Amino acid sequence: MTLFDVYPINNINIVKAHGSYVWDDKGVEYLDMYGGHAVISIGHTNEHWVKRIEDQLEKIAFYSNSVKIPLQQELADKLGKTSGKENYQLFLCNSGAEANENALKLASFHNARKKIIAFSKAFHGRTSLAVSATDNPSIIAPVNETENVVFLPFNDEEALKNYFKKNGDQVCAVIVEGIQGVGGIRVASSSFLQLIRKLCTEYGAVFIADSVQCGYGRTGKFYSHDYAGIEADIYSMAKGMGNGFPVGGISISPEIAPKHFMLGTTFGGNHLACAAAIAVLEVMEKEDLMKNAEEVGTYLIQEIKKIDGLKNVRGKGLMIGFDVSDELKDLKKNLLYKHKIFTGEAKPNVIRLLPSLTLTKNDADKFLTALQQEVSFLLRTKERASQSSAV
Numbered sequence: 001m002t003l004f005d006v007y008p009i010n011n012i013n014i015v016k017a018h019g020s021y022v023w024d025d026k027g028v029e030y031l032d033m034y035g036g037h038a039v040i041s042i043g044h045t046n047e048h049w050v051k052r053i054e055d056q057l058e059k060i061a062f063y064s065n066s067v068k069i070p071l072q073q074e075l076a077d078k079l080g081k082t083s084g085k086e087n088y089q090l091f092l093c094n095s096g097a098e099a100n101e102n103a104l105k106l107a108s109f110h111n112a113r114k115k116i117i118a119f120s121k122a123f124h125g126r127t128s129l130a131v132s133a134t135d136n137p138s139i140i141a142p143v144n145e146t147e148n149v150v151f152l153p154f155n156d157e158e159a160l161k162n163y164f165k166k167n168g169d170q171v172c173a174v175i176v177e178g179i180q181g182v183g184g185i186r187v188a189s190s191s192f193l194q195l196i197r198k199l200c201t202e203y204g205a206v207f208i209a210d211s212v213q214c215g216y217g218r219t220g221k222f223y224s225h226d227y228a229g230i231e232a233d234i235y236s237m238a239k240g241m242g243n244g245f246p247v248g249g250i251s252i253s254p255e256i257a258p259k260h261f262m263l264g265t266t267f268g269g270n271h272l273a274c275a276a277a278i279a280v281l282e283v284m285e286k287e288d289l290m291k292n293a294e295e296v297g298t299y300l301i302q303e304i305k306k307i308d309g310l311k312n313v314r315g316k317g318l319m320i321g322f323d324v325s326d327e328l329k330d331l332k333k334n335l336l337y338k339h340k341i342f343t344g345e346a347k348p349n350v351i352r353l354l355p356s357l358t359l360t361k362n363d364a365d366k367f368l369t370a371l372q373q374e375v376s377f378l379l380r381t382k383e384r385a386s387q388s389s390a391v
């Protein structure tokens with residue numbers, strides 16, 4: 001049997017990981033500024049996280065949601081406290097797409113409407129409604145095409161006001177990332193998020209804050225939407241929630257009432273997933289990781305801005321992006337193969353940094369030195385090539 005070939009991959013076999021570092025099968029060490037796609041929140045193989053999972057595994061790994069699972073309540077209590085949403089309700093699932101799928105479905109159950117507003121360059125996952133609300137026609141299968149989703153330009157307040165003015169009574173939900181990740185680290189402005197809040201309240205629509213990538217403390221606040229001083233009706237989350245253990249969820253406002261069987265899951269909220277997610281919140285609190293993300297992230301942004309050749313450095317905390325020009329198109333590849341540093345990207349020309357929230361200033365400096373060296377090298381090489389072709 002072969003593997004279904006859905007990704008272009010690097011020919012590197014990672015066999016060991018700790019903190020912000022990973023090692024391949026030849027013993028080569030890499031600095032992980034990518035966090036396995038924003039998943040590693042408290043650092044690879046964190047001791048407390050490993051122990052919690054191991055201890056749980058010895059007791060019970062799984063039983064169905066037909067019985068009481070007190071670990072779910074323990075997780076809900078911790079999450080409510082850390083996120084400042086103690087009066088919200090938690091529904092647990094297994095991934096980011098599933099979280100958004102349930103959020104959208106719940107919104108529609110709640111107000112019995114169908115129109116979803118999403119934004120240009122949004123990414124919400126690959127399941128049916130989540131992918132329909134994703135602004136990338138190449139990953140939307142014909143069966144997922146629907147007129148129920150409308151895309152408006154991101155951060156365009158006039159377009160949003162106009163749409164609500166004409167169709168407000170049909171709008172079921174607005175779904176928006178606080179900082180678009182796959183879309184290239186595009187930050188939603190505070191006034192845009194405040195307007196979404198205002199219009200959703202006015203017209204009875206549900207405000208869904210997709211926090212799968214930008215949430216869980218990565219930006220220095222628990223949800224990046226918190227920077228706008230607003231409360232969404234539903235927050236979706238996954239990635240950093242389990243530090244690599246697959247777990248997702250939605251945090252639901254008390255205004256939205258549950259009914260039996262409206263949502264459901266076999267694996268969501270299983271004992272092992274809860275143990276992993278509780279360990280993440282415990283470590284985040286003990287090590288004050290949101291503060292670290294804010295401080296080290298601010299430092300990184302400030303220093304990257306000083307490097308000639310990199311443009312539009314942006315982001316918040318440890319969710320950072322910058323544009324690379326054509327001369328620097330090998331930057332990501334060279335950082336990986338020459339400097340042994342993993343980074344992320346967003347097509348066509350954005351480098352994305354999504355490291356663990358435990359990243360130290362020393363590791364940030366190590367990255368900055370390599371980045372500076374490689375940018376200078378590539379620019380010099382390009383300059384020499386253009387001089388010799390002019391001769």
Ligand SMILES: Cc1ncc(COP(=O)(O)O)c(C=O)c1O
Pocket residue numbers: 095096097098100123124125126177181182210211212213214238239
């Ligand atoms: C903002 C956002 N929402 C949803 C998803 C989907 O998450 P998952 O891959 O866990 O289904 C992603 C994944 O990258 C994401 O970045």
